[in-house]
Amino acid sequence: MRADALRNRERIISAAREMFVEQGADVPMDEVARRAGVGNATLYRHFPDRDELIHRVTLHVMERIIDQADSALTEETDAFEALGRFVHAAAEERIGALCPLISQAGDAKDHPETVEAGERLDRAINTLMERARSAGLLRPDVAVGDLMVAVTQLTRPLPGDGCSGFDGYVHRHLQLLLDGLRAPARSELPGSAATLEDLRQLS
Amino acid sequence: MRADALRNRERIISAAREMFVEQGADVPMDEVARRAGVGNATLYRHFPDRDELIHRVTLHVMERIIDQADSALTEETDAFEALGRFVHAAAEERIGALCPLISQAGDAKDHPETVEAGERLDRAINTLMERARSAGLLRPDVAVGDLMVAVTQLTRPLPGDGCSGFDGYVHRHLQLLLDGLRAPARSELPGSAATLEDLRQLS
Amino acid sequence: MRADALRNRERIISAAREMFVEQGADVPMDEVARRAGVGNATLYRHFPDRDELIHRVTLHVMERIIDQADSALTEETDAFEALGRFVHAAAEERIGALCPLISQAGDAKDHPETVEAGERLDRAINTLMERARSAGLLRPDVAVGDLMVAVTQLTRPLPGDGCSGFDGYVHRHLQLLLDGLRAPARSELPGSAATLEDLRQLS
């Protein structure tokens, strides 16, 4: 790929990520192109339709979240602290805004690359959780899917514009969740623990 | 109001609530009308535009949630059990699908009726929380806004169709939240406690 | 017809005339009904469709204009003064706003009542003009159709709202027209003199 084409591709993904965060997946494609500083047809050359664009943006954010999980694992000594750091870092990566998009992107969620990235993400977070669980700090009845769905949901932006003021509260709610995750369990959870793969097949 | 008109109005609200839950606030108005079994112009006679329809649906659900809070307060003896019952009942009322709609309905969130219903909701839930807090069962550093936002977020449906399989997991996550809410607090929360009014003004 | 029905009919015609003058023939029927203080279905009972309403309003104004012609004939001694008085009076009757409506009312302009009223109007104005012509005050190469079309056009309101400020100028332009009608003719007119019947058949 030519160097300028690659640069365009990256600018489009970056613009799309920003706009998806701010305005959701329904943002007009022309607006994405304009924010990226390219013509609309250039956008379509790189991403044949909206689904493909969403697909690539979500893959991109999954990679970043995997990186965050790895960093937290490496750089934090306390196992539960590592989990907490990861949770708050995932929020900053806008997991709540971006990951749910995949359910709007046709069959993208079953695409091999998505599945594969999901597996790596599952492994990375599972490692984090396993370490905390082994240390007796994490309640034993939760799995990666539980954590990721809860974090995603708690950090989802409200539809429509302008509710960005809520961001300040998000970390409070994540902290409440983390307190609920701490061992020992204070109640019995209904249902059963879910992996990311379980969730993917459900959706 | 004429009897048939009232019946139509109720059928429209009911259809709209169902479709908002299933497909979000962007459902075509004509589809809502069709589901309600009326012509599209009948819908517009009752609700001059989409904002008004959303406004009335959200008011309706707020009333139902207030009722749930009152029931929980009356019928449960354990104060924390009451809170838990209310949280799960609010999920069943689809608080996560319906309350966020108000931010998509223009100025509806500042409408006097919405404000007033919000105040009553705040009082009802505050009573529930106060009772649990007095009994030493609820951590003292949370307020109504914290609870309601977290519950709303955790129960929001994913965008797009068909992810209804997640519903089974929602109650797990609510339970995690409730465990995090229990006294004693396991960590210090960032930021400060919010009332519903605080949140309304933010949004 | 019952007394209250007759009263309603008159209120509707009156409301329609006002609104046609202010907003043109495209005013919503429901608005006419509201201005008249009746239900919309009552309007439709009296006038089966918009064309019929326009038809009746224009007949009504034609009668009033005939009256104005008769008054001018009777009450003015100078024959050209009588013509001038009539022209300005027709403007006040909103001939320019109301008579053109008939061309928007389907086949109403060929309705026997319209034809008959047109004939009476033609006779009345012709009498006025003939008297002025006999007195050597009116140029001989103009007929009723010329006068009425020119007066109608010069007094037509602009489409859209709010241009009522123009009214002040209308009488200036009518006066210019009257000066052009005075004998002796200052130029030769193209085409030939037209009766109202000529015009009706054209339109």
Add this chain to the structure above:
Amino acid sequence: MRADALRNRERIISAAREMFVEQGADVPMDEVARRAGVGNATLYRHFPDRDELIHRVTLHVMERIIDQADSALTEETDAFEALGRFVHAAAEERIGALCPLISQAGDAKDHPETVEAGERLDRAINTLMERARSAGLLRPDVAVGDLMVAVTQLTRPLPGDGCSGFDGYVHRHLQLLLDGLRAPARSELPGSAATLEDLRQLS
């Protein structure tokens, strides 16, 4: 601008002008597009809404009328003949059908380009009138606004379709007006002379 886009733009303006003349400002936008041989969205790309389309069409016709005024000034020796030629030429440019549209186009009449074109038009016609007035051929108590409103009104098409037969009479009425404008004045005019700017501010 690309050559094909420019061609489309001109075809749209041309189609719109024809249809505005025939059917008024309320023609469906889709019909204009169809007459122009383009898709409806192409029309909207060039003219974001109906107001903008009207705005551009009226600007276009104003330019053509200015040209007519200049031609009449240059090519006619007799000063009143020049005025007469201009008046009839303005009628052929459909001034009566097109200029009133501007009052239906939102704030277009206060748009700088419209104001500026109006000023040039005022100057061009004022030159014509001044020359005739200096030659003692034009009555002194009229101004540009008087002339233009009268010409516009006398040449306005009737609402609705099909009354094109009237066109033959229009030049008769313009001639009557011109005879009324000739010096010496045969009566005193009510009100005061108006410039185009006066009229714009009124409307």
Add this chain to the structure above:
DNA sequence: AATGAATGAGGGTTCATTCAT
């Protein structure tokens, strides 16, 4: 490869007219 331009399908809303009370 990049892009401005074109397009057709779809959704929101209005309104003339008809229906039911």
Add this chain to the structure above:
DNA sequence: AATGAATGAACCCTCATTCAT
């Protein structure tokens, strides 16, 4: 007779996607 309510067709406008330069 009077009326509030219901309706479907029409129109404006947007946008995802394709085409032509």
